[in-house]
Amino acid sequence: MKIHRLVYILMxxxxxxxxxxxxxxxxxxxxxxxxYYHVPVAWVAVIAFIVAGVESIIIIIKNDEQSLxxxxxxxxxxxxxxxxxxxxxxxxxxxxNLSWGSYWNWDPRQISIVILLLIYIAYFSLNSALEGNxxxxxxxxVYLILAMVVMPLFVFIIPRVYDSLxxxxxxxxxxxxxxxxxxxxxxxxSMGAFTLLYIxxxxxxxxISAVKIKIREKRHAL
Amino acid sequence: MIKIGADSITxxxxxxxxxxxxxxxxxxxxxxxxxxxxxxxxxxxxxILAGIQRPYSGHVTWEKNNVTIIPDDYLKYSGFTGPQVNPxxxxxxxxxxxxxxxxxxxxxxxxxLLERFGIYKERNRQVKFFSSGMKQRLRxxxxxxxxxxxxxxxxxxxxLDVEGKAILYSFIENLKxxxxxxxxxNEPDEIKLCSRGIVLDDRYL
Amino acid sequence: MTxxxxxxxxxxxxxxxxxxxxxxxxxxxxxTTMSISLVAGGTSFEPHIHAILIWMIIFFSGMNGxxxxxxxxxxxxxxxxxxxxxSPEDIFISKLxxxxxxxxxxxxxxxxxxxxxxxxxxxxxxxxxxxxxSGGLAIASITTILGAMVSKAGGKGSLFTxxxxxxxxxxxxxxxxxxxxxxxxxxxxxxRNVLFLIAFSGIIACISYLLFRYIWVE
Numbered sequence: 210m211k212i213h214r215l216v217y218i219l220m221x222x223x224x225x226x227x228x229x230x231x232x233x234x235x236x237x238x239x240x241x242x243x244x245y246y247h248v249p250v251a252w253v254a255v256i257a258f259i260v261a262g263v264e265s266i267i268i269i270i271k272n273d274e275q276s277l278x279x280x281x282x283x284x285x286x287x288x289x290x291x292x293x294x295x296x297x298x299x300x301x302x303x304x305x306n307l308s309w310g311s312y313w314n315w316d317p318r319q320i321s322i323v324i325l326l327l328i329y330i331a332y333f334s335l336n337s338a339l340e341g342n343x344x345x346x347x348x349x350x351v352y353l354i355l356a357m358v359v360m361p362l363f364v365f366i367i368p369r370v371y372d373s374l375x376x377x378x379x380x381x382x383x384x385x386x387x388x389x390x391x392x393x394x395x396x397x398x399s400m401g402a403f404t405l406l407y408i409x410x411x412x413x414x415x416x417i418s419a420v421k422i423k424i425r426e427k428r429h430a431l
Numbered sequence: 432m433i434k435i436g437a438d439s440i441t442x443x444x445x446x447x448x449x450x451x452x453x454x455x456x457x458x459x460x461x462x463x464x465x466x467x468x469x470x471x472x473x474x475x476x477x478x479i480l481a482g483i484q485r486p487y488s489g490h491v492t493w494e495k496n497n498v499t500i501i502p503d504d505y506l507k508y509s510g511f512t513g514p515q516v517n518p519x520x521x522x523x524x525x526x527x528x529x530x531x532x533x534x535x536x537x538x539x540x541x542x543x544l545l546e547r548f549g550i551y552k553e554r555n556r557q558v559k560f561f562s563s564g565m566k567q568r569l570r571x572x573x574x575x576x577x578x579x580x581x582x583x584x585x586x587x588x589x590x591l592d593v594e595g596k597a598i599l600y601s602f603i604e605n606l607k608x609x610x611x612x613x614x615x616x617n618e619p620d621e622i623k624l625c626s627r628g629i630v631l632d633d634r635y636l
Numbered sequence: 637m638t639x640x641x642x643x644x645x646x647x648x649x650x651x652x653x654x655x656x657x658x659x660x661x662x663x664x665x666x667x668t669t670m671s672i673s674l675v676a677g678g679t680s681f682e683p684h685i686h687a688i689l690i691w692m693i694i695f696f697s698g699m700n701g702x703x704x705x706x707x708x709x710x711x712x713x714x715x716x717x718x719x720x721x722x723s724p725e726d727i728f729i730s731k732l733x734x735x736x737x738x739x740x741x742x743x744x745x746x747x748x749x750x751x752x753x754x755x756x757x758x759x760x761x762x763x764x765x766x767x768x769x770s771g772g773l774a775i776a777s778i779t780t781i782l783g784a785m786v787s788k789a790g791g792k793g794s795l796f797t798x799x800x801x802x803x804x805x806x807x808x809x810x811x812x813x814x815x816x817x818x819x820x821x822x823x824x825x826x827x828r829n830v831l832f833l834i835a836f837s838g839i840i841a842c843i844s845y846l847l848f849r850y851i852w853v854e
Contacts (some may be wrong), residue, residue: 269850320809327802334798338789341445343485347850348785352799355781358843361802362836429443483719484854511720517645517713521653530646531721536637557653571718 214408220403230396240307245395247300249320249403254297255360257407257410257423258288258329262357265350280346281352281418282411284336289410293330328356433495433508433580433611434458435480440489442475446488449475450635453489459580462603462612464621464628469629473615474513474585480613481511494631505581510574513585513615517566524550525570527558533577540583544572563590573597575606582606585615600624642728647705651738661701661738665746668693669674671791673753686756687815691746691771691808698775699741703783703796705731705738709717710787724849728780732841735776735783745771759821763830767818770833771811778803781844807833 227245258309264283268276301319302312313319335352432582436456449472455491457463465473478484482505496501500508504572520529521605545551548568557565567590574582584603588596603624606612614621614628622628651658673721681689693760709715718727747768751757758764786796814829 269847270776324802324805326814331799332801334795335785338786338792338795342788343444344851344854345789348788351781351847351850352785354847355803355840355843358839359806362806428446429448478646483716497710506720513716515713516717516720518717519714520712521650522646526646526649530642 213280213412216405216409219398219405223402226395226398231391232389241302243300243307244392245399246305247297247395249400250293250300250319251297252400253407254290254293254325254401257286257293257352257411258262258325258360260286261290261353265353265357265402268346268350269354274295276346277422278415278419280349280417281422283350285414286411286417287329287353288333289407289414291326291333293407294322294326294329295305305369325360338378352424386397388409393409432459433493434497435581435611436492436494437480438490440476440479440486440491442472442479442484443487446536450631453629453631453635457611457613459609460607461627462607462614462625464624464625465613465615466617467631469500469617473631474515474604476512476631477511477583477585477613477615479506483511493573494565508579509581509583510577510579511585512570512574512587513583514572514589516567516570516585518558518573521557523555523557524561524565525554527569528572528576531573531576535578536576538566541576542593544576547602548572549595564592564595567591568595568598571602572606575602580609581611581613583613583615587614588616588618588621596620639726640730643722643727644733646732647730650708651705658701661697661704662741662745664700665693665742666698666749668696669746669749669753669817673750676754678755681754681756681758683735683756683819684812684816686750686754686819687812688770689754690750690768691812693746693750694743694768694772695775695804695808697746698739698779699797699800701742702735702739702776702779703733703786706783706787707742707796709849715787719852724852725845727852728784728845728848731784732777732780732844735780736773739772740769743768756819758815758819758837760818763818763827766827766830767811767814767833770813770830770837771807774811774833774837774840775804776842777840778839779806781840781851784848788851807836 214261223245226256227242231242231245233239233241262280264286268279268283301322305314305316305319306312332349332352336345336349339348344347435454435458438454440453441451453476455463465476467473475484477488482491482493482502491502492506493502495508518524519530521528524545525541528545532541542551542554545554548571550565550568551574553561553565558569561569567587570588571584574584587599587603591599600620603614605613612625614625616622672693709718742785747764779796782796782799782803786792786799789795810833
């Protein structure tokens with residue numbers, strides 16, 4: 210199922226669409242094009258962490274020979290999530306500067322993303338501190354599950370409860386999108402492309418992990 | 432009637448192989464020794480049998496009257512002691528024993544054991560003031576206070592003086608009928624207490 | 637039930653006989669509060685500054701003591717002894733209750749001292765107290781499970797703070813905001829945030845309860 214290979218086509222398409230095809234926005238002008246990168250990147254960050262949480266739940270429930278591979282998968286997706294969170298933070302800061310005049314605004318949503326970033330950096334600290342411990346996979350999984358439960362709080366609830374400068378997200382109270390047709394199409398295509406990119410990278414990382422595990426097993430059998 | 436079986440047990444710590452493909456079984460009324468050079472994995476094997484550690488591969492099975500027991504319940508049927516099992520230093524001997532005692536134990540049983548093992552007079556002293564020999568006697572009491580059908584002893588004679596060992600060995604002799612006793616040790620006297628056992632040597636690497 | 641009670645009793649006995657551990661946490665709380673009041677020297681602060689200071693003191697006092705209950709089991713080499721005697725569920729609940737009781741004690745010391753020495757007077761005292769205790773409850777809930785994880789990782793002090801900080805931050809955020817409102821006496825102040833904190837504690841406690849055994853048992 211090589212569907213992720215579609216990214217080879219989709220990503221260049223998105224780059225074209227975002228810069229050339231979609232019209233400029235009303236107030237911000239061309240600067241608004243960052244929308245087509247910021248939103249998908251934040252979206253992938255959230256997806257990556259949900260996958261990490263789900264994988265962790267499976268690790269806890271099913272304890273069998275597959276556990277080692279699952280632990281590697283959880284680690285890989287968290288790493289991708291971390292990178293995309295940083296990207297979301299950076300693209301968000303750039304957009305903040307363009308819209309509101311400064312990179313950092315003590316805005317609840319910006320702060321939420323930083324907290325999310327810290328949670329996942331903490332995961333890597335925990336993981337390396339547990340080096341050599343037999344239960345490392347399970348303990349890290351518990352942490353990821355805890356993080357996955359707390360995460361919706363940051364990404365969805367707190368910014369809604371406290372006044373935020375951040376524009377309404379796609380899941381907003383109006384249930385309407387305040388974008389023109391062409392912009393909507395570009396945005397959704399971009400989200401699709403970035404999701405495929407996530408799957409693509411995740412797939413490669415997992416294949417490397419599988420090989421690592423195989424090598425270790427062969428060595429043990431000798 | 433309890434039966435404990437080990438099937439193809441392999442254990443490794445990271446890259447280091449401890450032992451592989453161990454297989455044996457024991458049932459009520461038998462005493463089983465585990466011996467081998469330092470670092471051969473005696474304590475680890477004992478803990479695997481008790482369900483405290485998991486093997487890298489292979490299975491441990493416990494059956495009570497031919498009904499399989501789940502690993503989470505192993506500790507309900509066993510007492511375990513070893514150098515890594517340390518009572519609370521800030522509590523007294525009596526408080527430690529009461530901490531691990533189940534509902535069936537009353538003060539009379541406790542005092543009896545304290546007397547038997549010669550630490551009755553120190554029962555209200557905090558363990559931090561105990562000598563290593565006294566601590567060892569307390570450890571053994573903690574393992575047997577609930578009268579479990581399975582007993583795991585990891586180097587039970589360590590730190591004990593001649594008198595202490597005599598008390599211990601005669602106590603084990605009395606326990607043997609009807610119980611499974613596993614002893615991990617290098618002491619010839621303790622190995623002699625057991626009807627059969629296993630030596631962890633190159634055969635299992 | 638008895639398992640939880642016996643463990644709680646054991647923990648209190650061990651902690652109070654080893655007086656240094658408990659003393660250090662309370663001493664830290666008192667010293668920090670007094671230091672701040674000395675430095676403040678009678679300046680009057682805005683409500684939200686008071687709120688921030690109070691919660692900073694509470695937070696760092698917590699970091700000092702809340703992981704201790706699990707780390708002590710590992711450091712003193714009692715972990716295996718404990719594991720053999722009681723089920724993971726009993727152990728977790730007793731540690732959680734211990735942390736809640738301990739932290740409530742710390743907060744009960746910090747708040748009156750602070751309010752007295754810095755001459756802050758909450759205009760809505762009930763809200764102030766409710767926020768202080770519900771925030772403390774939330775912090776105690778998170779730090780119990782994290783303390784268990786850190787104890788298995790060798791228990792180095794800074795790892796616990798690194799793990800706790802991002803998860804405690806929203807609790808702090810909400811608590812600080814609410815505490816400021818309670819000092820200020822703002823009309824918009826209500827108990828919604830207190831409910832949020834209690835709900836948060838409940839969720840974290842439930843999940844921790846379910847997952848604890850995967851940390852504790854190999």
